[in-house]
Amino acid sequence: MVEAILALPAHIRGRLALALETGALEMSASPASLSSVLGGGGDAAQAGEALATLRRLGLSGSAAATFVRGVGEAASRVVRPDMVWSGPEVAGLHARDTRRVYEEFLTSAKRTVLACTYAFFDGPKAFELLAERMVSVAGLKVTLLLNIERKRGDTSAPDQLVRRFADRFWRTDWPGSVRPSVYYDPRSLELDGPAGVLHAKSLVVDDETVLVTSANMTEAALDRNIELGLLVHDPALAASVTRHFQGLIDCRMLVPLPAS
Numbered sequence: 001m002v003e004a005i006l007a008l009p010a011h012i013r014g015r016l017a018l019a020l021e022t023g024a025l026e027m028s029a030s031p032a033s034l035s036s037v038l039g040g041g042g043d044a045a046q047a048g049e050a051l052a053t054l055r056r057l058g059l060s061g062s063a064a065a066t067f068v069r070g071v072g073e074a075a076s077r078v079v080r081p082d083m084v085w086s087g088p089e090v091a092g093l094h095a096r097d098t099r100r101v102y103e104e105f106l107t108s109a110k111r112t113v114l115a116c117t118y119a120f121f122d123g124p125k126a127f128e129l130l131a132e133r134m135v136s137v138a139g140l141k142v143t144l145l146l147n148i149e150r151k152r153g154d155t156s157a158p159d160q161l162v163r164r165f166a167d168r169f170w171r172t173d174w175p176g177s178v179r180p181s182v183y184y185d186p187r188s189l190e191l192d193g194p195a196g197v198l199h200a201k202s203l204v205v206d207d208e209t210v211l212v213t214s215a216n217m218t219e220a221a222l223d224r225n226i227e228l229g230l231l232v233h234d235p236a237l238a239a240s241v242t243r244h245f246q247g248l249i250d251c252r253m254l255v256p257l258p259a260s
Helices: 002-006 010-022 031-038 042-056 061-077 098-106 128-136 158-173 219-224 235-250
Strands: 082-086 112-117 141-146 181-184 202-205 209-213 227-233
Touching: 002 042, 002 061, 010 031, 010 042, 010 061, 031 042, 042 061, 082 098, 082 219, 098 128, 098 202, 098 209, 098 219, 098 227, 112 128, 112 235, 158 181, 202 235, 209 235
Parallel strands: 112 141, 141 181
Antiparallel strands: 082 227, 112 202, 202 209, 209 227
16 A cells, blocks of 8 residues: 555655645546646556555545645655666666765765775775865864785784884875874784775765775776665764774774874
């Protein structure tokens, strides 16, 4: 029942409710009447199916209008994630592009950015927009969560690996004059092999929007690989993701990268 109403585009639901409310449409309206009031095509046909469902409930026009409006208002409060893809485009299929989503949200951040990636290449290019945003928006708080990899055969002590990574990151990878807070998972550096790695790929902006994706911050992942993510505008979810990472930081499962 509700599905038939939800299947209608929002503007058609609004027209249908108004027409039933004002008497412009009767509950027994014909397909011709629906087309006249709502416009022709598939929308009118869908509206006819929804109207038939409401008619079977025995509702009056005004009651049906109230029901349609209620369903529409409930639907508007439901969080619906957007799919975000990298890779080849397919004709007839619409999806948001991973690189465009990253660029759009990094360049619009006003308060906070939390970015987590397992891998990045060409640091100056990967972090360019974020570094520029930190300079242009005073007080923007940026937290990066990065993985430090122990190369096969490298027997260096963990603190040496961290020092080398930090020196390279601050000297060549980070392109800005204002620095973010950077954290890593020390388990990835254990001499006997990593007990675990920071493998999550996500972006949280202004504690409002969350992107969870298979894509790392690399050119291949953003442009060429087939990668899939979900983008959700939901402050509650954003806060939950941020709290979880902050909890890992607070209990030192994630530790700060040395400043230099």
